[in-house]
Amino acid sequence: LEYLGPMKWTAIEVAVPVIVLAILFWRSGMVRYIPNDRLGILEKLWSFRGSVSDGFIALNREAGYQPEVVRGGLHFFMPFQYSMHRANLVTIPQGQIGYVFARDGNPLPPTQTLACNTNADDFQDVRGFLEKGGQKGPQRKILREGTYAINLAQFIVLTAQSIYAVNLSSSEQNLFANMSSMISERGGFEPVVIHNAEDMIGIVTIHDGPALPDGEIIAPTVANDPNDPNFHNNFQDPEKFLNAGGYRGRQLQVLADGSYFLNRIFATVELVEKTIIDVGTVGVVVSYNGRHGADISGQAYRHGELVEIGARGVWSTPLLPGKYAFNTYAGNIITVPTTNFVLKWTKEQFGEHRLDENLSEVSLITKDAFEPVLPLSVVVHIDYMKAPLVVQRFGDIKRLVEQTLDPMVSAYFKNIAQTKTLIQLLQERSDIQRKSGEEMREKFNSYSLELQEVLIGTPRAADGQNSIEQILIQLRERQIAVEKVETYKLQERAATQERTLREKEA
Template sequence: MSGLGIALLCIVAPVGLVLLWGLLSAIRFIPNNRVGIVEKRFSTRGSLKSGLIALHGEAGFQPNVLRGGLHLLVPFVYRVHIMPLITIPQGQIGYVFARDGLPLESGQALGRTTPCNNYQDVAAFLRNGGQRGPQRQILREGTYAINLAQFVVVTQDGVSYLPLNREEAVTFKRMAEVIAERGGFQPVIIKGTDDVVGIVTVHDGPSLPQGWIIAPTVGDDPSHPDTYHNNFQEPECFLKAGGMRGRQHQVLVEGTYFINRLFATVELIPKTVIDVGWVGVVVSYTGEVGVDLSGEDYKHGELVRQGERGVWNTPLMPGKYAFNTYAGHVILVPTTNFILKWVKSEVGAHRFDENLSEVSLITKDAFEPLLPLSVVVHIDYRKAPLVIQRFGDIKRLVDQTLDPMVAAYFKNIAQTRTLIQLIQERGEIQRLASQEMQAKFAQYNLELQEVLIGTPTSAEG
């Protein structure tokens, strides 16, 4: 080979190697189970003025990802970060944190739901007003090609994102811990055999007005799809319907619910069970101020319609109820006959008389015996709300009203009879007591069925 040929070879060979290297560096292979996140090193359009994603060809992270296959890119201009596809297993939930977008508004905890094909279209997310920070929309079962420079995905298996700095790792780890503490990677499952209801507390949206303790039910009508939130599974519909943050009046019953636990947490409490022989008088802490239904002659409080604030005029009949015990209290009232025993050593089945003891008497001939007695009482279920409105509960009625009333009645009887007469005329006294005390019991909306008098005993036993 001549000297000229050798010289040409020395020139052409390096150039060829450079061209070959440039061609090879321009070809990027993306496996089918991964995506390529494109970072543009420089651009004739300059650098980003703000944000993280370059929507107009500027230098920086590009919105679109590269899917599996061979891709030809301009050498030296682009850098490709190979990241895995995001897979959410069946029965699990994925959470998303957006790095770029509009800032959250005052009082807003989570970014609004934005049409973006489940976070797979970064450009649509940003152009449609997507917000930075944790998002309201969750990811359900499936595999997603997500740009992990823009979005951070938190699943039960870990946190997936393209690292940009060390400090943000602490934020994402804490987010994952909060979700795990709330059981947020699995849906809320309420089984029929558990006999529980779910009490929901919403952590986003406008605050409750002053004086409110429970947020009213909104968006529960499926015929209005724009506001039907499907049991808190659609946060945007909930807020559009006027939903507020705080504990909710609406409860969850049997079923499976895919709820964003950053948006709402769920507490399971037992159902309210009213057995046969009882009714439940509801004292509601929430609702509109209602019209008093107790009548002008009733001076001991107000009764209101079901759903209004106060004591409901209609009791709950025997059955199981998905009752929110944070929104009200159910007081059980027996509708079968119950016995009150003025006997210190005996207690009735309902235990309303556990504080009662024999009535201490002073007879006409100055004896001081103790009189054991029993009273059979019935409460009409329709009058149960009146009893609760007046006394609060049955035990308070017995201790504060019936005990002193019955004791005073028999003390008066004893003062007109000797001890022998008290024993000999027990049947007549019992008959008169049943008749005369019926009117007294009726004043308290009670039905006196029978009075049973025992044999007087000495105070020493």
Template sequence: MDFLGFLNGSGLTQPAIWTAVAIAFVILLRISNVFRYIPNNQVGIVEKLWAIKGSIGGGFIALNGEAGYEPEVLRGGLHVMFPFMYRIHRSDLVTVGQGKIAYVFARDGAPLEPSQVLGANDTEDKSDFQDARRFLLGGGQKGPQRKILREGTYAINTTQFAVITDERVYGHALSERERGVLESMQLTITERWGFAPVVLAADHDLVGIVTVHDGPSLPPGEIIAPEVGIALRDAATFHNNFQEPEKFLSAGGYRGRQLQVIVEGTWYINRLFATVEAVPKTVIPVGNVGVVIFYTGPRTDDVSGEQYRHGELVLNGSRGVWKEPLLPGKYAFNTYAGKIEVIPTVNFILKWMRGEVGAMKLDENLSEISLITKDAFEPTLPLSVVMHIDYKKAPMIIQRFGDVKKLVEQTLDPMVSAFFKNIAQKMTLIELLQNRAAI
């Protein structure tokens, strides 16, 4: 007795029989995964359940037909699969909003080198996150990547690449530990304002001090990394203000705080690679010059001349006190690479009078000079002196005295006091008063 005859003998009607057969066939098709539809706003991640080649021997993605997750994804549409061999997981397309930055974490690939913090993307193969096979065969490294994703929509295999945005983490089949790591990365990036570009507005007069967190370490004795990759015409090394980490490293860039600063503009910088601290620009007012004490740069010969024996002066850009001062103006100066001492070049008055202080407050610790005359009188002498500093000699003042206030208090005040005291000891009070103008 055939199957249909058996069903008829069981009291089932013909329509009910065909309905049952149709339902069973649909269920069979469903569990066999022969037909799978993928919406156009998603991708299908293919998991091969079994294969003649067995399971993968190493890694996470099956590149050679083994059982496991496949590197290719299925785009939107209806797909016909071999029955009972594949399981399809649907995953949303990765969407990065306008003016936002997303970060990529590779779950499979070559291990990072001991000195690396982020995975290298120095070739087209290693930087193609929409082709997992190309990335892995091209030597792509696992872990957080140097390349970032700008605004747009990406068809990414989220089993191979987890993508971190400010709104969510795109990732398939993540373990609890992996999800914890990615959420910790998301928190770190958020604390560094890393999901948005660095914006330095023109009306804020700020300059960005950059600290790089990847690459070779600085040589011993150095505290600031030198400028590299700043030549616009050199396409291989011009990193455009740290927006292209691979070109920065190819140019010989070091890890650590950088001498190069960034100025007004919008800069899409990977904050896992480099962080930016905004500081005010340096302003040298009119009537002053700025003497630079530089903490980095090449060590060059003294240019102060044979007659000057109070310290060395160096060419601008070298380590030490610069020979040429900065004229009045506004400068994007790296305040970690050096210090600027502002020296007045206009005439100013110093008063040896207690309670009277000039506008520059250089004489706030000066008071009347106590004298002892030849006839044993002890008068006090108020004094006013007009001073002027030659702007070309301002660096020598810094090299010799440190700053103008020390020049006044530690050199000028003792010299003036000693001069008048010596004169007073040789004159009577009447003679001192009569000759005051000449003295």
């Protein structure tokens, strides 16, 4: 140091204070620069007003996180009073959704799942959010496409690409990572898109709001009219849905073709196929939902009740051919054929609708103690307006065939067989067929069915038996013998006439 001249000492004496002042100036935070594509979150280190006594955000200039954010540019502050946390602006890409979690606010009631945003719905105004009664926790309102200057000390924003937040503890990081994974598994960062070509509809389940009343399994449709002040536009506005009296649980209203920006914490969607009623059939609706309607089946019908459309029970009017956005959790559609269909009492043969796949030939016992089996077919028609009566009485058409028509038809032909010999059964098949059609038609009418025709096949021996074949052989031999007798008689007559003719000629 003794070699330093006066000039150098002077330079050192000037430089050291300047460096010290520069360090103090930088550490004091008096001047801060924020790029225009970022923002600053202020944390007040000390204040004459003390620290925050309640909550997380300092609304009254106490020490702690401040509600206002600092945007791009140069900013001047009291020395050593503020710590600046720089953060990125929240950007939601086109066609995606962001979810918001509030750290501060009023606590959620025990029955509420998501925070209400009826009044406090501006996430870029922390002070307004808290002063208007905003609630902490996951929010019902979602963020659509765009860029937002959000105070990330108060709000944590989850997107498909990242989690926007400042100063998260390890437990908070795990919490929001799990929350983001849950939303991603539900496809919640993208809208629900239902394509017309896929013939699908969306069944919605709401996870917030009052529970369904006792005895109800499907939440009724609410505020679905665009003119209604609480029109929620297919669950895309949770607040209006709940203000309209919507319930949590599976909803009666379904989502048709289109795109829907839904909060997937508030509402989950299950895609199911549309209901298609083919030409030649109608659909009888058994509704699990709706009011308890009055019976309109009439006093003469004592097999159950039919109700009007929209009531709970079997609807009196069936669905005609077409496509329907029918909620399969709110009811069941039983398809009833309205064209003529054939029921075949023949093993391993069945009609187009497979209603007779469990039917087999009718086992008979004839008057002369033979045991043939009789294949037969019955042509049936159901009036489309009587289809609900059939379903109400029997449940479905296959049950009608197996539990009612099969025993009835089998018993009828068993009774016929007991009055006929095997040979009569074979020889009188046409008469039996005509008579059976006439007599069974009335019985079918009593079941709301129209019997078109009865077709009887040839009786045959059961598997492992040949007695009927022996009878048929005897019949054939007998017929041959009869024909031979007739032939001999004709030959004898011809010979007699020939002899008489010759005698006359002689």
